[in-house]
Amino acid sequence: MRSLLGVTLAFFVSISFAKNIKKTPISKIENAERYSEETLQCLSCHMNAKAFVYYDWKNSKHAMKGVGCYECHRSDIKDPSSFMHYGFRISTLVTPRKCARCHKNEVKEHLSSLHGKAYFTLSYNQITKSYYLYLLKLMGYGKYTKLPYYKLLIKKNPSTEVIFLPKFLKRKKLSKYTLASLFNNHSCLKCHGSKVRVYKKFVDKVFLSPLGFPNEGVGRINPDGSVGSCANCHPFHSFSIKVARSPESCGVCHKYTYESYKHSFHYVLYKNLSKNLDKKNLIPGKDYRGPSCASCHMGAIYEDDLHTLKYPSTHNVSRLSAWKLLYGVPRKKNMKINKTLSKTYYIKAGKKEAIISSKPLRYSRSLNMTYNLSFIEARKVAMALCEECHTRAWTANYFATLDELTASISKLQKFLLALEKALKKKKVYTAYDYIMIRNLYLKLSRKVTIPAFHENYASFQSLDKFTLELNKYLNNVKRRLGLRTYLSLKRKYLN
Numbered sequence: 001m002r003s004l005l006g007v008t009l010a011f012f013v014s015i016s017f018a019k020n021i022k023k024t025p026i027s028k029i030e031n032a033e034r035y036s037e038e039t040l041q042c043l044s045c046h047m048n049a050k051a052f053v054y055y056d057w058k059n060s061k062h063a064m065k066g067v068g069c070y071e072c073h074r075s076d077i078k079d080p081s082s083f084m085h086y087g088f089r090i091s092t093l094v095t096p097r098k099c100a101r102c103h104k105n106e107v108k109e110h111l112s113s114l115h116g117k118a119y120f121t122l123s124y125n126q127i128t129k130s131y132y133l134y135l136l137k138l139m140g141y142g143k144y145t146k147l148p149y150y151k152l153l154i155k156k157n158p159s160t161e162v163i164f165l166p167k168f169l170k171r172k173k174l175s176k177y178t179l180a181s182l183f184n185n186h187s188c189l190k191c192h193g194s195k196v197r198v199y200k201k202f203v204d205k206v207f208l209s210p211l212g213f214p215n216e217g218v219g220r221i222n223p224d225g226s227v228g229s230c231a232n233c234h235p236f237h238s239f240s241i242k243v244a245r246s247p248e249s250c251g252v253c254h255k256y257t258y259e260s261y262k263h264s265f266h267y268v269l270y271k272n273l274s275k276n277l278d279k280k281n282l283i284p285g286k287d288y289r290g291p292s293c294a295s296c297h298m299g300a301i302y303e304d305d306l307h308t309l310k311y312p313s314t315h316n317v318s319r320l321s322a323w324k325l326l327y328g329v330p331r332k333k334n335m336k337i338n339k340t341l342s343k344t345y346y347i348k349a350g351k352k353e354a355i356i357s358s359k360p361l362r363y364s365r366s367l368n369m370t371y372n373l374s375f376i377e378a379r380k381v382a383m384a385l386c387e388e389c390h391t392r393a394w395t396a397n398y399f400a401t402l403d404e405l406t407a408s409i410s411k412l413q414k415f416l417l418a419l420e421k422a423l424k425k426k427k428v429y430t431a432y433d434y435i436m437i438r439n440l441y442l443k444l445s446r447k448v449t450i451p452a453f454h455e456n457y458a459s460f461q462s463l464d465k466f467t468l469e470l471n472k473y474l475n476n477v478k479r480r481l482g483l484r485t486y487l488s489l490k491r492k493y494l495n
Contacts, residue, residue, distance in 0.1 A: 002082070012142065019089070020239065021050070021355075022048050023044045023045055024043070024044050024047050024048065025044070026040045026041075026043075026044055026066070029044070029047070030058075034063075034064075034065075034066040035066060035068045036066075036070055036071065038068075038069075038074070038088060039068030039069050039180035040068075041070075041071045041086070041088075042068065042069035042070055042073075044070065046069065047309075053237050056237045056238050057069075057237035057238065059238065060237065060238045060239055060240070061239070061241075062159075062237075067102070070088065070090070072094050072098055072099075073090040073091060073092070073094060073098075073099075074088065074090055074098075075091040075098075075224075076089065076091070077089065078224070079091055079097075079223065079224040080198045080201070080218050080223040080224070081093050081196075081198055081205075081206050081208070081222075081223040081224065082206070083201070083202070083203065083205055083206045083327065084203055084204045085204060091204075091206075091224075093150055093196065093208075093222060093223070093224075093232070094230075094236065094419045095222040095224055095226040095229070096110065096111075096222075096226045096227065096228045096229075096230060097222070097224050097225070097226035098225075099230050105245055105315075105316075106315045107118055107226075107228075108314040109314050109315035110228055110230075110315045110316070111227060111228070111317040112316050112318075112372050113313060113315065113317050113318045113319075114279050114317065114318045114321075115218045115219060115228065115315075115317055115318075116218075116219060116227055116228055117195055117219060118191070118192040118217065118218050118219025119189075119193040119194070119195070119217065119219035119220065119221055119227070120233065121192070121219075121338050122189070122192040122219075130342055130434075131188075131434075131435075131438065132179075132180035132181075132184055133176060133177075133180050134431040134434045134435055135183070135431075135435065136179060136180060136183075137431040138431050138432060138435060140171040141176060141179065142176070143175065143176055144173040144174065144175055144176070145173065145174055145176075145179060146173050147171070147172055147173065147174055148173060149356065150172050154170055157485035158228050158417055161248040162397075163207055163210065164199055164200040164207045164214070165204055165210065166199060166209060166210070166211070169210070173267060181211055182211070185211050185212070185215075189212075189215060189217055190215065191215060191217055191218065191252070192217050192219050193215060193217025193218055193219035193220030193221065193227075193228070193232075193432060194211075194212040194213070194215040194217060194221070195212055195221040196208055196209075196212045196213045196215065196220060196221065196222055196223055197209040197211075197212050197213075198223050199256070208223075213307070215229070216229045216231045216232045217229060217232060218253070220232075222268070222347075223366070228387050233249055240278070241277070241278045241279075242277045242279075244294065245277050245294040245295070246263060246277075246292070246294075247262070247267065247270070247292050247293050247294075250293040250294070251326055254293070256446045256447055256450065256451070257293075257450050257451075257454060258293075258444075259334075260450065260451035261454045262452040264454055265290070266291055266292075266454075267290060267291045269289040269290025270288060270289070270290030270291065270292050272290075273288070273289070273290060274287065274288035274289065275288070275291035278314075281300045282295055282299055282300070282304055283302070283314055283454055284302070284388045284389060285304065285306065285352060285388075286306070291389075296320065296385060297317045297318075297319070297320055298313055298314055298315060298316075298317055299313055299385075300313040301381070301385050301388065301458070302388060303385050303415070304387075304388075306388070310384055311381060311384065311385075316372070318371070318372075318373070319373060319378060319381055320378060320382045320385065321373075321378055322376075322378040322379045322382065322403075322416065323375070323403075324371075324374045325406070325445040325450065326413070326441075326442075326445050327410075327413065328406065328407070328409060328410025328411075328413040328444075328445070328449075329410065330376060331371045331373065331375050331378060332371070332374050332375070333371065333372070333373060333377070334371070334372075335372040349448055379399060379403075382399065383395050383396070386398065386399075399400065399455035402452060402453060405449075405452060406449055406452075409444055409448060409449055411493055411494055412444060412493075412494065413441055413444055413445075414493050415489065415490065415493035415494055416440055416441050417441070418492070418493055419437070419477055419486075419489060420434075420437050420446055422481055422485060422489060423477065423480065423481065426480070426481060427483075428480045428481070433477075436473050439468055440466070440469065440473065443462070443466050443469075447462035447463075447466060448462050448463050448466060474486075
């Protein structure tokens, strides 16, 4: 009852606030002739109500080309997150479905990349599934845990007065599943993306579930059935290309890769000799000397004359990736991302949320859960990229040795999974094993193999620390498995 009262009060306060906003006459809006009538109506209020948003947008390419508030926020009745706002049907969520009105190819390329499948790879991946439940077990939490400061957090908290808090978040005791979801919501899902649900809906107001929103994860599942959030890289409301191309933007999620790149000579050249980073297509040697994440993984690739286009720029960040590094296997065209993703998944905008199903649905759009390039195709693209600056022999030596190193490291990844299987079979498998095997497994790709691909000492430094950590764990496993079983697995997978 209190939540409903709080929302009602917030609604009337917002109406009163809207009436008290000093509206700017349309005739005084700068460059008014560029914008639609609907956008001008938005600006007349929001220039004062949300001045920061206005100035952020005002200096953007969107504003220069006449793309305003309404062009991006307009929605339709099929979108569960839409609502009526002073005579216009809009949604606060600007999803790829809306961006595709102008940027159709970019959205299509994003969907075909690993970024577009980030939510699924996290949710169904055998390495991360149930991770937080095992962590909670190791921390000592039981099936339920009493929520401290209950009255302050639930009864008196200003944040709970303006939203509808789901029942499972209002209980005096939180279940381990709720607690695991809270951890996941504020960690992994921030990058991989959440499933955004419409929790309560009125004619002129929509409330999104706090477990899932706010979220700008790159693989976010939206209520309108689209996948992703362009704002994950392009900050709203400027949607700056320059910011999206900066290595620091990529480093927000790809921490270890960024740290590796930051200590390379490529980064030194990029930081000191790059310019014109907001151009559509960057020319190596002319616009930049040192490559960045974006120029390698997304940039246009040219022939030796730097005029003839060989591969166009793309939003498919996976086109260079010849290896499935997490599993240590070369990629094959149409190869499934994960064994558990054996079916094609379909996304449909439901009445309350995006529905994920393995069966085709009416008005559904297929999300292909496979790699679109083989090892050979991806390696050719990568070599063409490096040959813009380096000789063919230099490039060939570089990749030939890296590929052999990656293949050798993959044996250790398979060995770790075999140990896990053996521990389960002997019934000595614990939460500690679950966490350790996944951490070691992930460190092999994130802290050893990936830094090696980005040319710096971090690979050796990480390998040094990793080996000591691995050796300590293997001694523990050896005692529990028995020497004979352990040596048998070691001979099979590492020799």
